[in-house]
Amino acid sequence: MGANTFFQYVFLYNIPLFQSHRDSTMTLIILNILFAITSIVLCCCAPTSYNYHFCLAILILYIVQNVLFFYFNKRRNWLGFEFFFAISFAFTNFIYPVFYFPTRPDYLFFSIPFNVNVISRATAIAYFAYAFYMLGATKLLKMKREEPVSPTFKFGINQFLWLFVITVVAFACYIGLGGWGALQDVYSGTANIRDTGIYSYFNNIFTIACYLMAIFVFRIKKQKQWFYLLFICVCMFFIISTGSRSLALGLALILIVGFNNNVRRFSILEIFSLIFIGAFLLFLVMRIRHSQINSETITATIQNIRIENIMDIFGDLIVNNRNLYVLVDYADTHELTFFHGMLIDIFSPIPRASSWLVKIFNEPIELLHGGDLPTYLYLGSGSVWGLGTNMVGEAFRSFGYVGTAISMMLIGQIIKSSYYYSYNNCYAYAIYYLFVSHAVFYPRAPLLFDPRTLVWGMLLIFVVYSITPKKSIQDEKNK
Numbered sequence: 001m002g003a004n005t006f007f008q009y010v011f012l013y014n015i016p017l018f019q020s021h022r023d024s025t026m027t028l029i030i031l032n033i034l035f036a037i038t039s040i041v042l043c044c045c046a047p048t049s050y051n052y053h054f055c056l057a058i059l060i061l062y063i064v065q066n067v068l069f070f071y072f073n074k075r076r077n078w079l080g081f082e083f084f085f086a087i088s089f090a091f092t093n094f095i096y097p098v099f100y101f102p103t104r105p106d107y108l109f110f111s112i113p114f115n116v117n118v119i120s121r122a123t124a125i126a127y128f129a130y131a132f133y134m135l136g137a138t139k140l141l142k143m144k145r146e147e148p149v150s151p152t153f154k155f156g157i158n159q160f161l162w163l164f165v166i167t168v169v170a171f172a173c174y175i176g177l178g179g180w181g182a183l184q185d186v187y188s189g190t191a192n193i194r195d196t197g198i199y200s201y202f203n204n205i206f207t208i209a210c211y212l213m214a215i216f217v218f219r220i221k222k223q224k225q226w227f228y229l230l231f232i233c234v235c236m237f238f239i240i241s242t243g244s245r246s247l248a249l250g251l252a253l254i255l256i257v258g259f260n261n262n263v264r265r266f267s268i269l270e271i272f273s274l275i276f277i278g279a280f281l282l283f284l285v286m287r288i289r290h291s292q293i294n295s296e297t298i299t300a301t302i303q304n305i306r307i308e309n310i311m312d313i314f315g316d317l318i319v320n321n322r323n324l325y326v327l328v329d330y331a332d333t334h335e336l337t338f339f340h341g342m343l344i345d346i347f348s349p350i351p352r353a354s355s356w357l358v359k360i361f362n363e364p365i366e367l368l369h370g371g372d373l374p375t376y377l378y379l380g381s382g383s384v385w386g387l388g389t390n391m392v393g394e395a396f397r398s399f400g401y402v403g404t405a406i407s408m409m410l411i412g413q414i415i416k417s418s419y420y421y422s423y424n425n426c427y428a429y430a431i432y433y434l435f436v437s438h439a440v441f442y443p444r445a446p447l448l449f450d451p452r453t454l455v456w457g458m459l460l461i462f463v464v465y466s467i468t469p470k471k472s473i474q475d476e477k478n479k
Helices: 003-012 021-045 052-072 081-093 095-100 116-142 157-176 179-187 199-219 222-240 246-262 268-288 295-304 310-318 321-333 340-346 353-361 373-379 391-421 426-437 451-467 470-478
Strands: none
Touching: 021 052, 021 116, 052 081, 052 095, 052 116, 081 095, 081 116, 081 310, 081 321, 081 391, 081 426, 095 116, 095 310, 095 321, 116 321, 116 391, 157 199, 157 222, 157 451, 199 222, 199 246, 199 426, 199 451, 222 246, 246 268, 246 426, 268 310, 321 373, 321 391, 340 353, 340 391, 373 391, 391 426, 426 451
C-alpha cells in the first residue's frame, strides 16, 4: 500500500461522508486509542506546579474528543448516560483550574487548604481516566448488530402495579418510622447521615422502587402513564423539600432519557435549556438546604443570590475538583489502598455489613467506605457534614495509573454492554437506566456504582416477575 493510498484510507475514506457505519466506528476506535496514548504522554509530562496553559490544553482536548465521539455516533441516539456524564465530568475535573483558580482560587470549599502543586498533574490524570473510559465505551460499537430500535421484552401493567404498591408501602413505612424527620435533620446539619435506624432500609426500597417505576413507566400503555408520571413527580418534589437532591435528579434523568427514547426525541436547544434550568434549581436547593423550606426562605434566598460567573450554578460539581487534588496528593504519600477503601461499598447489599466490617478491621468507617476520605482527612471521624469525593481520585488512590485505566475501561464497557442488551432484556434495561440516574453525580461519587441499588433493584424486578401470575405475563405478551 502506497503512502497516498494509506493517507486516503485513514483520513479520507474514514470521513463519515464517504464511509459505512462500520467504518466510522472503526475510525472512532482508532481516534480514541490515539487520545488514550496522548493522555499517557500528558501524565508523564505534567508540570510539578500549577500551569494554566497546560490545564487549558487538556480542557480543549477533552472537548474535541467528546465532539468527535458524538459526531461519529450521530446515527445513534446520543442522549443517554455518555452525554450527561461528559458534562458532569468536565465540571468536576476541568473547570476549576481554568476558570476559577486564576481569579477566584478560594471559591467555596477551595478555601480549605490543599496542595495546589498537584493541580496540573491531577487534571492530566482526570483526562487519562476519561480517555480510557471512552475507549471502553467505544470498543463495543464495532459489533455488527444494528442500533436497537425499541425494546422487545415485556414489562406490562401487572408488573408495574406491583412496583407501585411496593413504592407506596415502603414510603409509608419510612415516614411512619421517623425517616422523614431524620432526613430533614441530616440536611439541616443537625444529624449525621450514618445515624440510621430501620427506616433507612425502607428508604432504600422506596428509592429503588421509584427508580424502577420511572424506568418502566414508558413501557406501559400511554393512557395509563399520566397518573404514574404524576406520582413520580410528586415523589421528586416531596423528597427534594428535605434538601436531598440525588433521588430527584436521578428520576429526572431517567424520565428525560426515557421520554427521548420512547416518545419523542428532544432537540439540542431543549436539552441545554433543561440542563441550565435543572442546574439552577439544584443550585437553589443547595443554597436553602440548611433551612426549613417555606416561601419566606425561598424568597430571601433568591434575593440574596450573587452569581459572578454563569458556571457558578454548577458549583456543586465544581467543588469536587478539590477532592481530586486531595486524593492524588494522598496517593503520592501513601500506599495504594486497592479494595480496602471500598469494602463497605462492595458489601453494601448485605444489611448491617458496614458495622461488621468496622468491628473486624477496627478502623474508622471512613477508611473502609469509598467517598469519605477527603472529609476524614480534614474533619476527622463522625462529621455531620462532608466534602464529598471524586471518582477519578478514588480510582487513583486505590489502584494507581494502571488500575485507573483498567477500571475506567471496564465502566465504559459495562455501560455500553447494558445499553445494547437493554433492548431484549429487562434486567439490562434497568441496569442501563440506573446508570443514567447517576450520570451527573457519578463523577463526584465513589468508583463503585452503588452496588446496593444494582443488586436490590435486580432482586426487586425478579420478585415482581415472580409474584405476577404467568397467565397475566403471557396476556401482556400477546397484546
